[in-house]
Amino acid sequence: MGSTIKNLSTVFDRRAFLATGALAGLAGMAAAAAPARVKVGVIGCGSVSHMYLPHLSQSPHVELVSVCDIIPGRLNGQAERFDIPNRYPDIDKMLAGAGFDLLVNLTDMQEHERLNRRAVEAGKHVWSEKPMANSLAAGQMLLEAAKEKGVRIWGAPAMVVSPQFAAMAKLIAGGKLGKLAAAHAAYGHAGPDWAAFFYEKGGGSLPDLAVYNLTTLTGLLGPAKQVTAMTSVVTPIRKIRGKGAVKVAAEDNAMMLMDHGDGLISHVQSGFNYFNPHGHDGSKEQRHTVSIVGRTGYMGLVGYDWNPRGVDVATEDEPAIRRIATENGDIVWQMGASLAAECLATNRELLITSEHALHVLELIQAARESQETGRWVALRSSFRWPVV
Ligand SMILES: NC(=O)c1ccc[n+]([C@@H]2O[C@H](COP(=O)([O-])OP(=O)(O)OC[C@H]3O[C@@H](n4cnc5c(N)ncnc54)[C@H](O)[C@@H]3O)[C@@H](O)[C@H]2O)c1
Numbered sequence: 001m002g003s004t005i006k007n008l009s010t011v012f013d014r015r016a017f018l019a020t021g022a023l024a025g026l027a028g029m030a031a032a033a034a035p036a037r038v039k040v041g042v043i044g045c046g047s048v049s050h051m052y053l054p055h056l057s058q059s060p061h062v063e064l065v066s067v068c069d070i071i072p073g074r075l076n077g078q079a080e081r082f083d084i085p086n087r088y089p090d091i092d093k094m095l096a097g098a099g100f101d102l103l104v105n106l107t108d109m110q111e112h113e114r115l116n117r118r119a120v121e122a123g124k125h126v127w128s129e130k131p132m133a134n135s136l137a138a139g140q141m142l143l144e145a146a147k148e149k150g151v152r153i154w155g156a157p158a159m160v161v162s163p164q165f166a167a168m169a170k171l172i173a174g175g176k177l178g179k180l181a182a183a184h185a186a187y188g189h190a191g192p193d194w195a196a197f198f199y200e201k202g203g204g205s206l207p208d209l210a211v212y213n214l215t216t217l218t219g220l221l222g223p224a225k226q227v228t229a230m231t232s233v234v235t236p237i238r239k240i241r242g243k244g245a246v247k248v249a250a251e252d253n254a255m256m257l258m259d260h261g262d263g264l265i266s267h268v269q270s271g272f273n274y275f276n277p278h279g280h281d282g283s284k285e286q287r288h289t290v291s292i293v294g295r296t297g298y299m300g301l302v303g304y305d306w307n308p309r310g311v312d313v314a315t316e317d318e319p320a321i322r323r324i325a326t327e328n329g330d331i332v333w334q335m336g337a338s339l340a341a342e343c344l345a346t347n348r349e350l351l352i353t354s355e356h357a358l359h360v361l362e363l364i365q366a367a368r369e370s371q372e373t374g375r376w377v378a379l380r381s382s383f384r385w386p387v388v
Pocket residue numbers: 001002003004005006043044045046047048049068069070071074089090091106107108109111115129130131194195207208
């Protein structure tokens with residue numbers, strides 16, 4: 001994903017979703033009363049909207065009210081495909097137009113901060129694709145502004161709701177792996193070719209790809225205390241469809257080391273130059289893309305954390321590797337905005353928090369600072385942990 005998946009099945013079956021326990025406890029309420037619908041406006045009708053809009057349009061908690069894009073062809077295409085009654089060419093017209101409750105921001109990474117702020121100032125809740133803002137300081141101000149306005153803001157990614165994340169968190173909490181020592185996570189592909197922003201300042205493989213592994217590892221191991229990193233540009237010029245050659249300004253290759261305290265060290269690698277024999281939609285990925293080891297156990301996440309296939313576990317008690325958590329129900333990575341709408345409609349809290357998204361944003365910022373200065377960088381932010 002992180003910009004490559006285009007064809008995952010996204011059928012949203014409410015009964016199966018409830019059965020997964022992602023929002024456990026909702027079933028009784030849903031049976032008692034028809035769920036309230038949250039009015040949703042979507043900004044950004046590019047690649048990822050082809051994953052979000054089918055999911056949102058199937059959610060019993062969503063009424064798709066408005067859509068916006070600065071490119072008329074994309075705007076009209078998605079408005080018609082999903083039968084969305086109001087369409088706008090910019091955020092100002094959208095905010096002044098038909099009323100809605102939740103803005104779903106699917107625009108270029110560098111635009112998120114500005115558009116999220118505009119929406120919060122206008123009293124809208126926000127689900128933002130990553131990153132929520134361009135810096136930790138701006139993100140924290142955005143969160144404060146949201147609190148003052150009495151609205152919610154959440155930042156992608158959403159994978160902490162997966163059954164595999166829950167299974168891994170449970171194994172750690174249950175002490176099955178013993179005292180934890182090390183973790184490794186990797187995610188990469190050959191890089192997007194449909195938009196230049198991925199390679200411009202404020203883009204890069206850290207906020208587009210590493211963000212998933214960083215969310216998973218900090219979600220499982222706890223907030224990082226300090227980070228060191230090396231980043232580089234492997235491919236200095238990219239060919240972008242409809243635009244031609246683009247000079248690469250942001251990293252397209254990155255290695256990070258995180259200190260989680262108590263001796264525990266993790267490593268994340270990501271980049272836009274990774275050949276992948278299994279393709280990029282994640283469905284055929286069988287490698288352990290996230291692995292965690294302690295004194296008495298090992299576990300490896302099969303497939304990507306945004307499209308997990310299971311968890312392989314071996315412990316001192318049961319040394320033969322066994323695979324657990326092989327079912328996903330209807331949990332898919334593009335369900336975050338639907339979950340935000342469901343949270344607003346039902347008051348059920350999510351495992352996804354803006355504080356966690358901001359900690360990951362700080363990690364990305366710190367990795368770049370470490371590359372520039374050649375030093376370790378201490379982290380200031382934190383989030384509620386354990387997540388599950
Ligand atoms: N494509 C994917 O598979 C994927 C997966 C997960 C997350 N993401 C994230 O989703 C976001 C969008 O990525 P994408 O691949 O869809 O990019 P994209 O270029 O395909 O789409 C972005 C859209 O936003 C529109 N846009 C930009 N600025 C705007 C503004 N100010 N007002 C209104 N519309 C504006 C563009 O015209 C474009 O149509 C990024 O943050 C990316 O990291 C993408």
